[in-house]
Amino acid sequence: MVPLALGSDTGGSVRQPAALCGVSGFKPTYGRISRHGLVAFGSSLDQVAPLARSVRDLATLTRALAGPDGRDATALDTTLGRTGDGDALDGLRVGVPREFFPDALDADVRAVVEHALDDLRARGAQLVDVTLPLVPAALSTYYVLAASEASSNLARFDGVRYGVRVAGDGSLASMMARTRTHGFGAEVKRRILLGTYALSSGYHDAWYGRAQAVRAALTANFARLFADTVDVLAGPTSPTPAFPLGERADPVAMYASDVLTVPASLAQLPALSVPCGFVERDARRLPVGMQLIGAHGADALVLDAGAAFQGATTHHRDAPCTKESAR
Amino acid sequence: MTGAWRTVIGLETHVQLGTHTKLFCGCANEFGAPPNANTCELCTGQPGSLPLLNERALRLAVRAALALDADVAARSTFDRKNYFYCDLPKGFQTTQYVAPYASGGGVALDDGSFVRLTRIHMEEDAGKAIHDRGDTTLVDLNRAGVPLIEIVTEPDLSNAEQAFEYLTKLKEVLVYAGVSDCDMEKGSLRCDVNVSVHREDEPLGTRVEIKNLNSFRNVRAAIEHEVERQTRALDDGTAIVQETRLFDVDANATRTMRVKEDEDDYRYFPEPDLPPALVTDEVLRVERAAIPELPTARRARYANELGLSEYDAGVLTAERATSDFFDAALRAADPGAAKLLANWTTNELLAATADPDVPGAALDELRVSPADLAALVALVERGEIHSAAARTVLRETLRSGRAPDDVVRELGLAQASDPAEIEAWCTAAIDADPRATEQVRAGNGKAIGALIGAVMKRSQGRANPEVVRSVLTRMLEVDA
Numbered sequence: 012m013v014p015l016a017l018g019s020d021t022g023g024s025v026r027q028p029a030a031l032c033g034v035s036g037f038k039p040t041y042g043r044i045s046r047h048g049l050v051a052f053g054s055s056l057d058q059v060a061p062l063a064r065s066v067r068d069l070a071t072l073t074r075a076l077a078g079p080d081g082r083d084a085t086a087l088d089t090t091l092g093r094t095g096d097g098d099a100l101d102g103l104r105v106g107v108p109r110e111f112f113p114d115a116l117d118a119d120v121r122a123v124v125e126h127a128l129d130d131l132r133a134r135g136a137q138l139v140d141v142t143l144p145l146v147p148a149a150l151s152t153y154y155v156l157a158a159s160e161a162s163s164n165l166a167r168f169d170g171v172r173y174g175v176r177v178a179g180d181g182s183l184a185s186m187m188a189r190t191r192t193h194g195f196g197a198e199v200k201r202r203i204l205l206g207t208y209a210l211s212s213g214y215h216d217a218w219y220g221r222a223q224a225v226r227a228a229l230t231a232n233f234a235r236l237f238a239d240t241v242d243v244l245a246g247p248t249s250p251t252p253a254f255p256l257g258e259r260a261d262p263v264a265m266y267a268s269d270v271l272t273v274p275a276s277l278a279q280l281p282a283l284s285v286p287c288g289f290v291e292r293d294a295r296r297l298p299v300g301m302q303l304i305g306a307h308g309a310d311a312l313v314l315d316a317g318a319a320f321q322g323a324t325t326h327h328r329d330a331p332c333t334k335e336s337a338r
Numbered sequence: 339m340t341g342a343w344r345t346v347i348g349l350e351t352h353v354q355l356g357t358h359t360k361l362f363c364g365c366a367n368e369f370g371a372p373p374n375a376n377t378c379e380l381c382t383g384q385p386g387s388l389p390l391l392n393e394r395a396l397r398l399a400v401r402a403a404l405a406l407d408a409d410v411a412a413r414s415t416f417d418r419k420n421y422f423y424c425d426l427p428k429g430f431q432t433t434q435y436v437a438p439y440a441s442g443g444g445v446a447l448d449d450g451s452f453v454r455l456t457r458i459h460m461e462e463d464a465g466k467a468i469h470d471r472g473d474t475t476l477v478d479l480n481r482a483g484v485p486l487i488e489i490v491t492e493p494d495l496s497n498a499e500q501a502f503e504y505l506t507k508l509k510e511v512l513v514y515a516g517v518s519d520c521d522m523e524k525g526s527l528r529c530d531v532n533v534s535v536h537r538e539d540e541p542l543g544t545r546v547e548i549k550n551l552n553s554f555r556n557v558r559a560a561i562e563h564e565v566e567r568q569t570r571a572l573d574d575g576t577a578i579v580q581e582t583r584l585f586d587v588d589a590n591a592t593r594t595m596r597v598k599e600d601e602d603d604y605r606y607f608p609e610p611d612l613p614p615a616l617v618t619d620e621v622l623r624v625e626r627a628a629i630p631e632l633p634t635a636r637r638a639r640y641a642n643e644l645g646l647s648e649y650d651a652g653v654l655t656a657e658r659a660t661s662d663f664f665d666a667a668l669r670a671a672d673p674g675a676a677k678l679l680a681n682w683t684t685n686e687l688l689a690a691t692a693d694p695d696v697p698g699a700a701l702d703e704l705r706v707s708p709a710d711l712a713a714l715v716a717l718v719e720r721g722e723i724h725s726a727a728a729r730t731v732l733r734e735t736l737r738s739g740r741a742p743d744d745v746v747r748e749l750g751l752a753q754a755s756d757p758a759e760i761e762a763w764c765t766a767a768i769d770a771d772p773r774a775t776e777q778v779r780a781g782n783g784k785a786i787g788a789l790i791g792a793v794m795k796r797s798q799g800r801a802n803p804e805v806v807r808s809v810l811t812r813m814l815e816v817d818a
């Protein structure tokens with residue numbers, strides 16, 4: 012329908028759908044694209060993120076969106092840098108964290124991603140086994156921090172100035188409570204409650220405080236790997252292929268699908284999802300995404316590595332939902 | 339027998355910074371605009387808006403801290419204080435909780451004590467909820483996002499008088515430093531008080547916070563009443579409840595606003611939308627240089643170096659404009675003229691600023707420059723004009739802005755000492771007031787004052803009063 016699209020990626024909301032739908036999605040380094048105008052959910056995690064059929068198109072769109080912005084104090088003051096290095100895979104050190112291949116990973120997805128890693132090696136990349144011991148803690152860390160920030164960011168929807176207002180019993184507090192009860196959906200309320208709890212006095216240190224500490228340590232984990240050992244990290248984007256609509260009624264099962272995308276969100280790193288093959292499910296071909304993560308600010312390298320991968324493979328043209336695949 | 343009651347007081351003072359724009363957006367920081375005129379996407383809490391730190395606000399905050407001898411952090415951070423209220427558009431106030439930009443410093447009181455500052459932090463003001471319009475509450479967000487500093491003292495004060503003096507001195511420093519106008523009526527300075535009472539040899543008592551204090555006098559009164567209330571309760575064996583109380587001016591007493599259990603849990607966490615505020619050595623240098631000599635130092639200089647009275651030194655330093663004008667005139671004058679300059683500044687010029695017929699409502703708006711005043715006082719000192727004539731000259735300079743020397747020449751106001759000219763005025767005065775003349779002749783020496791005054795008036799102040807006295811004496815004796 013369209014060649015380019017925009018989403019916002021807080022914990023994987025662009026990379027996940029890109030992987031499950033067989034398109035390319037890129038969450039730039041935090042601050043690469045201004046958040047001005049973006050409705051905030053988790054302010055320290057939110058990034059405007061493009062979707063496209065190819066990484067080359069993603070790079071074009073990212074370049075158009077990136078750059079310093081006088082209206083977002085957290086926007087980076089550096090530019091994207093040069094992209095378009097066709098030989099980006101040649102000699103590229105690709106770290107493969109064992110924590111990106113957990114027991115819960117779908118076996119077929121694992122096989123497809125391992126095959127894609129072989130393709131990277133065939134194009135000159137050097138695969139390095141690495142470890143990121145805090146990755147298993149990333150999911151709960153993410154949900155505490157994102158919900159905490161969301162509980163604050165969504166406070167402005169109180170019925171006072173704009174949007175829905177439901178009359179109260181005459182007091183301001185009841186108007187606000189009824190407005191918010193009526194206006195928010197169940198999942199949003201769940202996260203607001205979770206975040207409010209995590210920030211409350213008496214629980215703040217155990218929840219928000221600990222999550223902040225894990226985030227800092229995880230960020231340091233990543234930084235050390237990029238400083239010493241690897242240029243990019245690779246693994247699956249999602250632990251499973253697309254699941255039937257309505258199958259995951261349990262929110263915790265739903266949250267678990269973010270397990271591989273939230274580490275890069277917490278560390279504010281550039282992360283790309285590219286189609287890397289298909290799995291068979293109920294006689295249907297479902298796309299699988301590979302995630303490439305770069306060092307803070309290394310957006311251009313991640314995009315170049317992804318573009319080089321697509322230059323050597325055809326998965327991105329093979330996507331089931333594109334006109335090209337119907338040919 | 340137990341020890342005497344001791345009072346422990348700490349103050350939290352909010353001061354609006356005198357910036358042109360708000361703390362995190364470009365809206366005007368201006369008092370008295372029509373409701374919600376100074377608002378934008380950010381300060382009304384629209385989704386998608388992001389804060390940008392006003393560099394000027396940071397600099398004024400730094401200057402305030404330096405003027406109060408506080409230590410300024412090279413790096414400070416912002417936090418969100420979350421609570422719901424209709425005047426708080428974002429549902430949180432952006433403030434500095436964990437790492438304020440300044441700490442330490444303080445204010446010296448006249449009794450030799452020193453009120454230490456715990457911390458100074460930056461934050462944004464909330465809007466205003468207006469409740470007195472029937473059933474509805476109206477919200478004005480002009481104030482939402484106005485830059486504030488909150489100055490928190492250690493519990494170093496021990497009575498209401500000290501609190502009053504601390505606030506007076508704090509205000510002086512901030513006004514002199516150009517940080518704020520500290521006008522409580524406009525809400526640009528607001529103060530909350532923490533008071534507790536305990537026995538001399540016992541641990542500190544339960545703390546009560548008093549809010550809604552809209553003048554320094556009310557701060558003093560509220561503390562006095564609260565100390566009395568707490569002391570009486572403790573004497574009766576009643577425990578003090580930790581709570582927030584309001585000062586009711588009409589009842590002249592404090593009353594419960596909310597008890598501790600009802601207080602919001604503010605759920606502080608770091609503001610993700612703002613990077614740390616950084617203060618470079620260059621900013622420190624520039625802001626330190628922008629701080630003028632402070633009023634305490636000026637008063638000491640006026641008293642010790644110029645020999646002015648404590649009263650005059652106080653009047654001269656009550657407003658920075660007065661003191662600056664006086665100092666400028668002093669620089670243009672003879673060192674010995676300080677007392678005369680002080681008199682002219684505090685009497686004639688301050689009166690002129692209040693006179694609707696004189697152009698200019700402040701010293702720096704008057705048509706008399708400090709150099710003009712110095713020149714005028716020099717004329718008086720040299721005996722070239724009499725002080726009554728000098729007042730005429732000043733009135734003319736205030737009106738037209740012409741230099742005093744020129745006015746003296748043009749109006750022919752140079753002091754007249756020629757006996758023939760003076761004799762003519764004296765004759766006219768004697769003829770006009772036979773009663774006084776009779777009294778003088780009858781031996782009432784004091785009555786001559788009326789005749790001298792009449793001569794001065796006729797001469798428009800030009801006559802030398804000493805010469806007038808001798809001429810009158812001679813004329814009346816000759817006639818007798």
Ligand SMILES: [Zn+2]
Nearest residue numbers: 363365378381
């Ligand atoms: Zn604004």
